[in-house]
Amino acid sequence: EAQVTQNPRYLITVTGKKLTVTCSQNMNHEYMSWYRQDPGLGLRQIYYSMNVEVTDKGDVPEGYKVSRKEKRNFPLILESPSPNQTSLYFCASSPRQGNIQYFGAGTRLSVL
Amino acid sequence: GESVGLHLPTLSVQEGDNSIINCAYSNSASDYFIWYKQESGKGPQFIIDIRSNMDKRQGQRVTVLLNKTVKHLSLQIAATQPGDSAVYFCAENINYGQNFVFGPGTRLSVLP
Numbered sequence: 609e610a611q612v613t614q615n616p617r618y619l620i621t622v623t624g625k626k627l628t629v630t631c632s633q634n635m636n637h638e639y640m641s642w643y644r645q646d647p648g649l650g651l652r653q654i655y656y657s658m659n660v661e662v663t664d665k666g667d668v669p670e671g672y673k674v675s676r677k678e679k680r681n682f683p684l685i686l687e688s689p690s691p692n693q694t695s696l697y698f699c700a701s702s703p704r705q706g707n708i709q710y711f712g713a714g715t716r717l718s719v720l
Numbered sequence: 721g722e723s724v725g726l727h728l729p730t731l732s733v734q735e736g737d738n739s740i741i742n743c744a745y746s747n748s749a750s751d752y753f754i755w756y757k758q759e760s761g762k763g764p765q766f767i768i769d770i771r772s773n774m775d776k777r778q779g780q781r782v783t784v785l786l787n788k789t790v791k792h793l794s795l796q797i798a799a800t801q802p803g804d805s806a807v808y809f810c811a812e813n814i815n816y817g818q819n820f821v822f823g824p825g826t827r828l829s830v831l832p
Contacts, residue, residue, distance in 0.1 A: 610789075612763070635768070639818070641818075645824075648728065648824055649824055650809060650821070650822035650823050650824045651764070651809075651811075651822040652822075653819060653820075656819075657819065664796070664818075666819070685789055698763050698764070700763075703820035704816075705816060705817065706752065706813055706815070706816030706817055706818065707816075708754060708766050708769060709764075709766075709820070710766070711763030711764045711765070712763050713762055713763050713764070714761075714763050
């Protein structure tokens, strides 16, 4: 089954404790992206990747890192999480940029 | 369920009636639009898309209308069913660019 898989689905952590949210897609898509979703706001892009080893900042990149060592994986790294990063995070992939995106089920992160 | 829709406008319709969800997009240069459906606890799911060289596009029970003059997009759902209850949001893109701009969404509630 074609899908985007995020882990974990729920995470509670404390300020400053490094964490990684994994994202994997099995559709051989070139383009992958991370978004955060906050109440009353649209999805806001954090980082994106056009292909392996090609990543760039989105609209709200501060406090986040990403890597794209393999085509299928695009982890999101929070080196020192802060409470303002409490949010719902989505990973998405598409065959190429500007195409329909397929989203994971989301990761609910709470930073205390 | 997720709290993403706490502050969203809500549309309530009777089961079997038609629903119309509206979206005002921001950029007159946008030439590609997508409607997504997000059910509670899930990631956004593609419903239908339209390019700016069209005014209307139909899918199964759904129709998207595009009015470029007033930068307005609408999603019509025929014979609304309980399974249609979700948050719906539009996304706009320019010239196959990497960035989609997402609207905040509308919550559709289907009444029995």
